[in-house]
Amino acid sequence: MNRLIVLLRAVLLLLTFVFGCTGGGGGGDDPFVPLMGMLQFRVRHNLQDDSCLGPGDCFYSIAEEDQTAARLAQTAADSDLAVLQWDRAVPWLAFDADPPPGTSRIDFFDARIDDKLRSWINAFVTHFASLPYSYLAVTPLHGLRDKLERCRIDADLEVEVTAACPDVDPGKVIQFQYDPGSGPIMASF
Numbered sequence: 001m002n003r004l005i006v007l008l009r010a011v012l013l014l015l016t017f018v019f020g021c022t023g024g025g026g027g028g029d030d031p032f033v034p035l036m037g038m039l040q041f042r043v044r045h046n047l048q049d050d051s052c053l054g055p056g057d058c059f060y061s062i063a064e065e066d067q068t069a070a071r072l073a074q075t076a077a078d079s080d081l082a083v084l085q086w087d088r089a090v091p092w093l094a095f096d097a098d099p100p101p102g103t104s105r106i107d108f109f110d111a112r113i114d115d116k117l118r119s120w121i122n123a124f125v126t127h128f129a130s131l132p133y134s135y136l137a138v139t140p141l142h143g144l145r146d147k148l149e150r151c152r153i154d155a156d157l158e159v160e161v162t163a164a165c166p167d168v169d170p171g172k173v174i175q176f177q178y179d180p181g182s183g184p185i186m187a188s189f
Contacts (some may be wrong), residue, residue, distance in 0.1 A: 036079030
């Protein structure tokens with residue numbers, strides 16, 4: 001019985017790959033050619049052996065926003081699907097106001113985020129425009145999916161905004177405090 005279950009799982013996995021793991025069709029007019037994309041970041045860690053056993057011993061990092069355009073150009077050469085999974089602090093406060101009438105929404109919100117993040121986003125805009133297919137995943141949740149993602153104040157400051165399992169019904173106002181270096185500030189979104 002166990003062999004049958006393993007065999008069925010293997011067949012399902014193979015069919016998923018053969019018939020397009022992206023859920024869309026790819027390669028031109030053929031809807032059964034799978035698309036191939038790669039996640040946009042490089043992960044470094046020491047989680048492969050017993051050296052990561054005690055508190056503070058573990059090393060895990062996701063590549064920062066430097067050299068994003070060059071890395072994406074290399075990725076584009078090996079794929080036909082632009083992929084971005086936004087899984088980082090969100091600049092919540094950049095979106096707490098509407099642009100004035102007659103103002104470009106892009107220019108308005110671009111001006112409210114830091115240069116490093118804007119450069120990173122613009123590299124992805126170029127990357128998405130260069131490939132025929134794209135996949136964008138955005139989540140407002142923290143990596144463990146148990147609370148809202150941190151608020152990115154700027155390139156050097158990210159702030160926790162909620163405890164685990166917050167009440168996030170539509171219309172809920174989240175309030176938190178942070179110190180940009182000039183004293184505590186209350187913020188909400």
